[in-house]
Amino acid sequence: MEKNIASYFDQFAVPAEVVSFVDRPIGHFIDGVELDTAADRIDLIEPFTRERLTSLASGTASDVDLAVASARKALVGPWGRMPPLERQRLILRLAEAMEADADVLAHLEAIDVGKAISEARTIDVAGAIANLEYFAGWTSKLDGRTTNAVALAGETLTYTVKEPVGVVAAIIPWNFPLQILSWKLAAALACGCTVVCKPSEQTPLSAMRIAHLAAKVGFPPGVINVVNGLGHVIGQALAAHRGIDKLSFTGSTPVGKAVGKTALETMKRLTLELGGKSPVIVTGNANIDNAANAILSGIFLNSGQVCDAGSRVYAHKSIHDELVHKLRSGAESLPIGAGLDPASRITPLVSSAHRTKVLDHIDSAHAEGAALVTGEPTGSDRRGDGILRPTIFDNCSENMRIFREEIFGPVLGVSHFDTIDQAIERANSADFGLAAAVYSDNVDETVQLSRRLKAGNIYINAHGLLDPTMPFGGMGASGFGKDMGPEQLDGFLSTKSVYVQVASSSAPE
Ligand code: NAD
Numbered sequence: 464m465e466k467n468i469a470s471y472f473d474q475f476a477v478p479a480e481v482v483s484f485v486d487r488p489i490g491h492f493i494d495g496v497e498l499d500t501a502a503d504r505i506d507l508i509e510p511f512t513r514e515r516l517t518s519l520a521s522g523t524a525s526d527v528d529l530a531v532a533s534a535r536k537a538l539v540g541p542w543g544r545m546p547p548l549e550r551q552r553l554i555l556r557l558a559e560a561m562e563a564d565a566d567v568l569a570h571l572e573a574i575d576v577g578k579a580i581s582e583a584r585t586i587d588v589a590g591a592i593a594n595l596e597y598f599a600g601w602t603s604k605l606d607g608r609t610t611n612a613v614a615l616a617g618e619t620l621t622y623t624v625k626e627p628v629g630v631v632a633a634i635i636p637w638n639f640p641l642q643i644l645s646w647k648l649a650a651a652l653a654c655g656c657t658v659v660c661k662p663s664e665q666t667p668l669s670a671m672r673i674a675h676l677a678a679k680v681g682f683p684p685g686v687i688n689v690v691n692g693l694g695h696v697i698g699q700a701l702a703a704h705r706g707i708d709k710l711s712f713t714g715s716t717p718v719g720k721a722v723g724k725t726a727l728e729t730m731k732r733l734t735l736e737l738g739g740k741s742p743v744i745v746t747g748n749a750n751i752d753n754a755a756n757a758i759l760s761g762i763f764l765n766s767g768q769v770c771d772a773g774s775r776v777y778a779h780k781s782i783h784d785e786l787v788h789k790l791r792s793g794a795e796s797l798p799i800g801a802g803l804d805p806a807s808r809i810t811p812l813v814s815s816a817h818r819t820k821v822l823d824h825i826d827s828a829h830a831e832g833a834a835l836v837t838g839e840p841t842g843s844d845r846r847g848d849g850i851l852r853p854t855i856f857d858n859c860s861e862n863m864r865i866f867r868e869e870i871f872g873p874v875l876g877v878s879h880f881d882t883i884d885q886a887i888e889r890a891n892s893a894d895f896g897l898a899a900a901v902y903s904d905n906v907d908e909t910v911q912l913s914r915r916l917k918a919g920n921i922y923i924n925a926h927g928l929l930d931p932t933m934p935f936g937g938m939g940a941s942g943f944g945k946d947m948g949p950e951q952l953d954g955f956l957s958t959k960s961v962y963v964q965v966a967s968s969s970a971p972e
Contacts, residue, residue: 465514475803481570489667490520491691492674494533495684501526505664505693510577510811510849511801519667522692524700527659530688531706534630534657537685542657543627545683551602554652556680557673558595561588564676568669572641573802575666577811577849578765580803586764587669590929591645594947597931598649601952605654607959620963625956627655628732629708632701634694634722635670636714637663637813638768638871643736644670646935646946647711648687654955659688659707661697665813694718702726709955712736713770716869716895716940734944734954736770736936738869739897742890743773743926744912746883746903747781753924754902755789758875761900761926763797763853766809767821767873770941771898773926775859775866776877777886783879787857790875791837794853811849812872818849821872825854828865833876834858861892869895883912891917896938900926919945 464472464486472482489507490499501520509516520526537543542550561568568588573580578587607623615621633647640662651658662670670689677687690697698718701707702725709732712722716737726733743761745754761773778786800807812818822839829841838854846852851873859866859876866876880886890899899918903909913921919937922928929935934948945951 464516465512467512468509468514468516471509471512471801471803475801477570477803478566480567481574484567484571484672485517485574485668488518488520489671489691491522491526491530492671492687492689493526493530494688495678497671497675507575507665507667508814509574510813511803513815513849516574519664520691521664522690522697524696526690526692527697527700527704530659530690531630531704533685534659534688535706537683538627538630538657541683542686543655547603547605547655550652550655551599553680553682554595554599554602554649557677557682558592558599560676560680561592561595561673564672565592568641568672570803571668571672575640575668576637576765576813577802579807579810581805581807582765587639587642590642594642594645594649594931598653601650601949602653605952605956618965618967620965622961624959624961626959628955628957629656630706631656631658631709631711631955632704632707633658633660634698634701634710634712634714635660635662637666638765638770640666641669641673643713644673648673650947650951651711651955652686654952656709656955657686659690659701661690661692661701664691664693667691698722699725703728705729707731709733711944711946711954713946716942719942732954734946735942736944736946737897737940737942738895739770739772739937739941740775740867740869740893740895741771741773741898741900741918742893742916743776743900744886744890744902745776745778745782745786746901746905746908747779748905748908749782749902750904750924751782751785751789755786755793757900757902757924757926758790759793759797761922762875763794763809763873764927766812766851768813768871769927771920771927773898773900774870774875775890776875777880777889778877779886780879780881783877787836787855787877790855790877794837794855797853799850799852809850809853809873812851815849817871818851821851821870821874824864824868824870824872825874828856828859828863828874828876831863831865832858833863833865836877838874861889867893883908887912887915894940897941898922
């Protein structure tokens with residue numbers, strides 16, 4: 464292990480179990496075991512020290528073939544034959560194992576993504592466990608319907624049957640690797656599917672840990688597989704594979720569009736959870752303290768690397784100045800530091816390459832005339848580490864990149880409006896439609912705004928709330944299909960309609 468990583472781990476007393484899990488080459492998890500035959504490797508870089516943590520197998524299409532074959536074998540074999548209540552118990556056992564392993568999982572997320580370990584514990588790990596617990600219960604409740612046919616002659620029996628869609632490919636981004644894996648895994652397993660997961664090549668650790676835990680608690684080999692490697696190799700091979708029945712993709716809009724086209728070549732079922740540029744409307748009737756706090760957590764959680772981050776604020780002119788003042792003092796008081804430091808809120812971005820992209824957006828906001836309220840100036844005056852200060856610009860407009868494009872970093876744009884109609888028109892002007900937030904203490908206003916905003920998730924006087932019972936997904940360029948909530952189950956089930964023509968029931972002579 465590199466010297467700076469070792470002393471970083473010592474400083475924050477990283478448990479030995481975590482060190483031994485990461486301080487080795489990472490392979491794939493296929494057919495119940497970790498295997499690693501890859502000649503090509505990818506360096507995993509720890510975001511705070513920016514040193515090499517370890518190497519990851521850079522898989523090939525033949526690794527995908529192996530994983531898909533194993534998933535198919537499990538689907539028609541032990542997993543497919545397992546009674547639903549037994550499946551339910553196994554999913555709950557995995558959730559219990561994750562609970563027991565929570566400290567390790569939180570460390571893995573903080574080390575892999577660079578995120579604040581306090582958030583990793585309360586959001587990523589706790590959220591993932593809750594998903595498994597919730598969907599475990601659905602395993603035993605996936606019934607079809609018996610219908611009373613209304614247009615058929617004679618005596619009939621008509622009913623529907625719900626069946627698992629088959630082998631699922633789950634492609635995962637790097638910002639919430641464990642939580643988003645759990646979104647896909649929990650519902651897919653509940654529906655009786657088997658899964659081939661492809662984590663981001665930047666953040667594979669928690670998926671590998673989950674695969675090991677699942678094997679330990681008794682999941683049959685092949686039910687959960689993880690194939691590591693580059694997106695355009697492994698992700699592409701999964702999207703094109705004839706043995707995959709359903710592709711559930713979370714990631715950026717451009718990659719999602721390309722993956723979706725490939726998946727349709729083989730008529731796969733498809734869910735696309737893509738990017739966002741979520742608007743936030745603060746009316747003259749808002750509680751400004753509450754709005755400022757929620758807006759700050761809605762944009763600066765995970766250092767802004769959140770798909771539904773509220774990144775465009777529209778403030779009514781009557782409260783605009785007060786709100787900006789509060790946003791500024793709140794942003795400047797957020798503790799900045801290493802992901803493993805329990806006090807940190809703002810931590811390094813996932814990679815130097817991503818930090819450069821975010822800085823490019825900041826430069827263009829300066830160049831296009833947005834007014835810096837706090838955060839990163841232009842030019843050389845910047846911090847020398849992997850962290851970006853929480854940055855707020857005022858006087859933003861829709862012709863600036865900061866109000867049009869997803870930045871995926873700690874950068875907030877603010878503007879003001881005169882009338883609600885103007886605010887809605889501007890909020891709805893983006894191609895994305897993932898989330899929107901409204902701050903107002905006037906109930907009528909909140910209901911009206913929630914109806915008129917174009918977004919899959921609407922937050923009132925809050926931002927970024929998530930619950931396993933609530934479907935999460937977008938509109939427009941943010942994709943289609945849902946993760947979580949009972950609505951997600953349909954994405955992993957096929958419905959068969961069965962018609963039985965019953966012979967005449969008149970008694971024999
Ligand atoms: P990305 O699109 O670059 O990568 C996502 C996944 O796709 C990774 O596993 C990657 O390896 C894989 N991939 C890359 N190229 C591929 C290809 N050609 N074929 C198949 N797979 C490929 O996204 P990212 O940078 O990892 O994540 C950030 C993006 O994810 C942001 O746009 C964010 O908004 C979005 N996101 C959306 C949600 C949501 O629920 N809507 C949640 C989290 C993140």
